[in-house]
Amino acid sequence: MSLLVPPRQRERPASPTAVAAEEAGGKRAPWLGAADRExxxxxxxxxxxxxxxxxxxxxxFAGDGKARYTGSFFSSWERWDWWHYLRIARSGYFPDGQGPWSAGWDNREAFFPGFPFLLRAVHTVVPSWPAAGALISFVAGGVAVLALGRIARSYPPHPSRGGAGPRAALFFLLSPCAVFLAAGYTEALFLAFALPAWLAARRQEWARAAVLVCLATTVRVSGLFLAAALAVHFLATARAAASPGHWRRAPWLALPALPPLLQSWYLHAHTGDWMAWKHAEERGWYREFHSPWEAWQNTWHAAFGHSQSTGYALMCQAELLTMVVGLVLCGVLLRRRRWAEAVYIALSLWALGTSYWYTSLPRATLLWWPLWTGLAAWSLRRPRVTTAYLAVAAPLSAVVAVTFLSGRWAG
Structure with missing residues (x-):
């Protein structure tokens, strides 16, 4: 049952007939059903x-504790990656002939162009840059959470299935790193493309799914992991596909590779390096390749070896815990033969788990929709899961939010 909606407003469990009509290609339910509105x-x-x-x-947390004035309304949100997106939106990747050969270069080519270009477009209407970024994340986050709820409802029926969508949304929105969905970062925009793409793939609408994944790859490299998952899902559904033209849709699966190829071509034209974005990550964030056990060992030493400041050590501890959660999630998906989602999680773990040390794994959990749909399904079978999750995750979410907003985020 819902925790936040009065009993008379709670949605009745959907009948199998209505569910099949909604998620197959037949008669569709209303554009916004009761679960969507919740x-x-x-x-x-x-x-x-x-x-x-x-x-x-x-x-x-204004100044040194003795300040009489706070910063601007959006000052708490102008942190770290935001400045990279803002610089790209304002002046492009190589302003005034500057680049990796320049002293003090900020390695901005490590960031994909989707969010900065949209930021520039919205800025033509919204004069404030941070307000434009917040507006993008607000709208994109709404699209993403709506798609997440529908994905949760698209899995095999459960007696309390009508609550799967709101439950997945609740867990997702109160997750420890949920503050990044509101920041001028790429997570919300990526999910606004990625989750509807997966929903389309579940309905075997391959052209729509491919176009949406293509848009996702303009935002984050994780779009390539989603493209791989889409291909695996296409193969897994080939045998059961009722349409004789199933294989004729296979060329659509190549479309998501186009934005990264164009980005690599553009960067090569300016730097002579086809892997300029990857080398920028190595220079700026120590993301050169290391074996998974080396990365674990280095992160463990940073977390518990008293070699880092306490704030950074705590973030490294969170990185280690998140890797364990990701490995368990991948194992559960493999056991349940959800091959495509397992591939997506495995590729994400490999990309983030083979650097010098782990970086941004907790933030990456926002992109792991199988985690939130899986927790929702589990909580419907075991009601105490909801209580346990909220009791632990909600305070952590507040701590991470304050840490980020006060400028103390170290991960």
Whole structure:
């Protein structure tokens, strides 16, 4: 049952007939059903909570504790990666002939162009750059959470199946790193393309899925992992496909490779390096290749070897814990023969788990939709899972939000 909606407003479990009509290609349910509206209501409530936290953090952590004035309204959100996106949006990748050969270069070519270019477009209407970034994340986050709820409802029926969508959304929106969905970062925009793409793939709408994954690859390299998962899902459904033209849709699967190829070509034209984005990551974030056990060992030493500041050590501890969660999730998906989603998680873990040490794994959990749909399904079978999750995750979410918004984020 829902935790936030009065009993008279709770959705009745969907009948198998209605579910089949909604997720197959037949007669569709209304554009926004009761479960969709509950998901959006949860989204709006959590946005109020996040922005309230940002407001309080700005006042509590202004300057050295003796400040009489706070920063600007959006100052708490202008952190770290935001400045890279902003510079690309303002002046492109190589302004005034600068590049990796310049002293003090910021390695901005490590970032894909989708978010900065959209930021520039929205800025033509919204004069404030941070407001434009916040608006993109707000709209994209709403699209993403709505798609997440529908994905959760698209899996095999359960007696309490009607609550799967809102439950997955609740777990996702109160997850420890949920603050990044509201920041001017790429997570919300990527999910706004990736989750509808997976929903389309579940319905075997391959052209639509491929186009959406193509858009996702303009935002993050994770789009390539999603493209691999899409190909695996295509192969897995080939035998059961009722349409004789199933294989004729296979060329669509190559479409998501186009944006990374164009990006590599553009960077090569300016730097002479086909892997310029990867080498920028190595220079700026120590993401040169190391074996998985070396990466684990280096992260463990940073977390518990007293070689780093306490804030950074805590972030490294979170990185280690997240890797364990990811490995368990991948194992569960393999055991349940959900091959495509297992491939997506495995590739994500490999990409983030083969650097010098782990970086941004907790943030990456926002992109692991099987985690949130799986937790939702588990909580419907075991009601205490919801209580346990909220009791632990909600305080962690607040801690991470304050850490990021106050400028103390080290991960």
């Amino acid at each position: 998901v959006l209501w949860l989204y709006l409530l959590t946005r109020v909570g996040v922005w309230t936290t940002a407001y309080c953090t700005r006042w509590l």
